[in-house]
Every structure is written in C-alpha cells, then in structure tokens.
Amino acid sequence: MLRRRMLIMLGVVLLIILMLGGYKAFSIYKMVQTFAVPKPPISVAVATATERPWQAxxxxxxxxxxLQGVNLSLEIAGTVKDVQFESGQKVTAGQPIVQLDSAVESALLETAQADLGLAQLDYGRGSQLVGSQAISKGEFDRLTAQLAKNKATVNQLKAALAKKHIVAPFSGTIGIRQVDVGDFLPSGTVIATLQDxxxxxxxxxxxxxxxxxxxxxxxxxxxxxxxxxxxxxxxxxxxxxxxxxxxxxxxxxxxxxxxxxxxxxxxxxxxxxxLPNPQPKIVVPESAITYTLYGNSLYVVAEKKAADGSVEKDDKGQPILVAERRFIETGERREGLVLITKGLQNGEQVVSGGQIKLDNGAHIAISADKTLPAEQTSPPRTN
CATH class of the missing domain: 2.40.30.170 (Efflux pump adaptor protein, beta barrel domain)
Incomplete structure (x- = not known):
C-alpha cells in the first residue's frame, strides 16, 4: 500500500515537472519567434549634402x-532767452536752436556803428583836405587808422552778437535738451547733442x-x-x-x-x-551633425549589401536603407548650415532628424522633414 502511494506521488511530481518544462519550452519558442521577426524600419528625415559657393x-x-555728430555747446557765457527746439526733433542746417540774451552786445554794436559813421565822415573830409594841404599827412593817417579801428570794433561786436544765436550746423536729430529759459550758462555748456x-x-x-x-x-x-x-x-x-x-x-x-x-x-x-573669391564647399543642415568629445559625426543613408555585395531588397522590391555612421570634419556654421571640410561627398543623403534613435547599420525609412527648405530635402532613392 505504501509502495503504491509513493508511485502515485512520483507520477504526480513527474507530471508537474513535464508541464513546467513544456511551458518553459513554449515560452522560449515564442521569444525566439518574436526576435526572429524583423524589426520595422526607423522613420527618419534626410537632407542632401549640396555643394554651393561659400564666401569666407x-x-x-x-x-x-x-555720420556727423556733435555736442552743441556755447562759446561765450550768457542767459538763455529762448529755446527754439524740442527734444528729439529733426532739424535742418541753419535752423535756430537757442537764443541768448544779447541786449548788452546790441547796445555796444549800436555805439560802435555810430563811432564808425563819425569816423567815415572824418575820413571823407580828411581825404579832401589833405589834397589841398589843409591838414598834414600824419593827421590823415590817424583818421585812416581810426576808421579801420572802428570797422574792426563793429565786426568784433557783430561776431560776438552772432555767438549769442546758436543754429544747427547740419541737418540731423537733436537730443534731449539740457537747458531752460532763464538759465545762466557759462561758456562750454552743452545744450544738446545733434546726430546725423x-x-x-x-x-x-x-x-x-x-x-x-x-x-x-x-x-x-x-x-x-x-x-x-x-x-x-x-x-x-x-x-x-x-x-x-x-x-x-x-x-x-x-x-x-x-x-x-x-x-x-x-x-x-x-x-x-x-572676403573675396567664394569657393564651392559642401554644406549640410546643422541638425544633421552630432557633436561629441570623440569627434563630430553624422548618419549617411546607404543601401544594405548582402555577403556577395548585391543590394538587399524588401518584399516590395525596394532597396533596404540603413544608417551608416560617419565621422567628419566641420567648418564654419552659418544660417542653419554647416560647412563640411572632410568625410562627405556632394549629393550624399544624411539624416537630419531622428538620429537619436539610430545606431550604425540601423534599418531606416525616409520621411519628409518639414523644418528644412524644399531644395534640401530628398525623396527616398530607388533603383
């Protein structure tokens, strides 16, 4: 009786072991079948390496x-009588800017002009009398010198009076004014800046x-x-x-x-x-370059080759495309493009989007890259 029980228990254990072994074998078979199924291609965007004139x-x-710029300032001291511009205003050459009080200079000029008129009369009489020897030649010379002196005094006062009237030396935009009516300004005070x-x-x-x-x-x-x-x-x-x-x-x-x-x-x-003399250079979109400490690289679109060197094709008769990682040397970057100095040929297709999912030899499928201009994108290549 005991022996029979032991045989039954051994049979049950053996059955359980066979069931577990069968389940494990079935799981391994399913895993093998899963890995045997070819992976779907990775969708990437591509661009074409093009040769174009590259101006260094x-x-x-x-x-x-x-083009012209000055700080408008005073040559002589004076009190501001009138400010004839607004901050930020556009002015033309010769336009009045600031008028200083010139009452004293105007009065002195009137006095000098009166003295000049008298000197001209004296000179006119002297020129008639010296001919008839009614006055000496020395007296006539004194009258001539007095006339010249009075003319110089009038010119000096006119020049001083003109400096009380500030005008724009050229056309431009005047800045924020630094003075107000009634200010007493010493010589050299900046009124505003004027810029063409x-x-x-x-x-x-x-x-x-x-x-x-x-x-x-x-x-x-x-x-x-x-x-x-x-x-x-x-x-x-x-x-x-x-x-x-x-x-x-x-x-x-x-x-x-x-x-x-x-x-x-x-x-x-x-x-x-x-710089002159642009040279033809190969350029690719900047998004195609992967920068690492070991060097710069990109993925080039290539056709998968069999052991005999023939191109492998899918069930639709199209060449199977793979990503080939290639190390390159880059140059200047400009306007979203990178200059390739070594490692790439004109017309080759490079992956411009989705390369983070790739490894060397990965099966890829080409999709459109909407971030690139139409002339840089390329359709899938076929035989």
Whole structure:
C-alpha cells in the first residue's frame, strides 16, 4: 500500500515537472519567434549634402558712430532767452536752436556803428583836405587808422552778437535738451547733442595679417543685439594707414545706410567682413551633425549589401536603407548650415532628424522633414 502511494506521488511530481518544462519550452519558442521577426524600419528625415559657393567671412566687432555728430555747446557765457527746439526733433542746417540774451552786445554794436559813421565822415573830409594841404599827412593817417579801428570794433561786436544765436550746423536729430529759459550758462555748456542718423559709420579692428584680404568697397554685414534677426549691409569706406603698436591691429571704417533710424551711435556691433573669391564647399543642415568629445559625426543613408555585395531588397522590391555612421570634419556654421571640410561627398543623403534613435547599420525609412527648405530635402532613392 505504501509502495503504491509513493508511485502515485512520483507520477504526480513527474507530471508537474513535464508541464513546467513544456511551458518553459513554449515560452522560449515564442521569444525566439518574436526576435526572429524583423524589426520595422526607423522613420527618419534626410537632407542632401549640396555643394554651393561659400564666401569666407572675417568675424569682428565694432562700434557705431554717426555720420556727423556733435555736442552743441556755447562759446561765450550768457542767459538763455529762448529755446527754439524740442527734444528729439529733426532739424535742418541753419535752423535756430537757442537764443541768448544779447541786449548788452546790441547796445555796444549800436555805439560802435555810430563811432564808425563819425569816423567815415572824418575820413571823407580828411581825404579832401589833405589834397589841398589843409591838414598834414600824419593827421590823415590817424583818421585812416581810426576808421579801420572802428570797422574792426563793429565786426568784433557783430561776431560776438552772432555767438549769442546758436543754429544747427547740419541737418540731423537733436537730443534731449539740457537747458531752460532763464538759465545762466557759462561758456562750454552743452545744450544738446545733434546726430546725423541718415547713415552711420562702424569702426572696427582687424589683425594685421588680415589686411591683404580687405579693400575699399568690400562688403560687410552688421548686426546689433537690439535687432538680432536683422542684418544691415555696409561697405568698407576707409582703412587706417597705420598698425596699432599695442594690439597689432588695423582700424577700419565701414559705412552703412540707416533709412529707418533703427541704428543709433554708440551701439555695439557684430560684423562679418565678406572676403573675396567664394569657393564651392559642401554644406549640410546643422541638425544633421552630432557633436561629441570623440569627434563630430553624422548618419549617411546607404543601401544594405548582402555577403556577395548585391543590394538587399524588401518584399516590395525596394532597396533596404540603413544608417551608416560617419565621422567628419566641420567648418564654419552659418544660417542653419554647416560647412563640411572632410568625410562627405556632394549629393550624399544624411539624416537630419531622428538620429537619436539610430545606431550604425540601423534599418531606416525616409520621411519628409518639414523644418528644412524644399531644395534640401530628398525623396527616398530607388533603383
């Protein structure tokens, strides 16, 4: 009886072991079947490496200056009688700006003009009398000198009177006024600033080794932090004929138009000097480059090859595409494009989106990249 029970228990245990083994075998079979199924291709966006004229640029920084700019100030002291402008007003050359009290100078001028009239009468009589020898030659010389002195006094007072009347030396935009009616102003007091903003200068320095690359009339592109999305073109108008001893740099001046008055003197400017003789270079979108400490790389679209070197095709007869990781050397970046100096050929397709999911040799499918211009995107290649 005991022996029979033991056989039954052994049979039950053996059955359980067989069931567990079968379940495990079935699980392994399902896993093998799962891994045996080919993975679906990874959807990526691609762009075409294109060769285009690439104009080298010399980056530098500078400062904007007005075409004409002065601080309007007084040459002589006086009390402000009338302020004839508003802050920020556009003025024309010769337009009155400030009138100082000139009552004393006007009275002195009237006195001097009266003395001049008397001196002219005395000179006229003397010129008649000296001919008839009624007066001496020395007396006539004194009358001549007195006439010249009185003329000089009148001219001096007229000049002093003119300095009481301040006018705009050129057309431009006047700044915030610093004086009010009734102020007594000593000589040298600044009334306001006057700037001609129709055009601007931008002064910048270039290293002495770059001097052979620049010339008068050469183009520059200027940008300022106030308008980061705008680019202001200009041309080189002057090159200093001297190298600075302390920095070994050369001062260069460019002129740029400012029709909208957006640019202001004193602004800090980023410049790109356009160097001559553009060269054909290969460029790709910046999004295609992966930057690492080990070097820069990108994924190139390639056709999967079999062991015999033939192109593998899918069930639709289309070549199977894979991502081939390639290390490259990059150059200047500009306007969303990167210059490729080594490692890529013209016309090759590169992955511009979705490369974070890729590894070398990964099966890929091409989809449209809406972030790129139409000329940079490419349809899937077929035989």
């Amino acid at each position: 640029r010399l980056p530098t920084v500078g400062t904007l200056k007005a 903003l129709s055009s601007l200068y931008v002064d910048f320095y270039v290293p002495e080794q770059a001097v052979p690359k620049i010339a008068l009339g050469q183009g520059v592109h200027v940008s300022v932090s106030a308008y980061p999305s705008l680019d202001f073109p200009g041309t080189i108008s002057a090159i200093n004929p001297k190298v600075e001893n302390s920095t070994r740099n050369v001062l260069v001046r460019a002129t740029l138009a400012n029709p909208d008055g957006k640019l202001l003197p004193g602004m800090f400017a980023d410049l790109q000097v356009l």
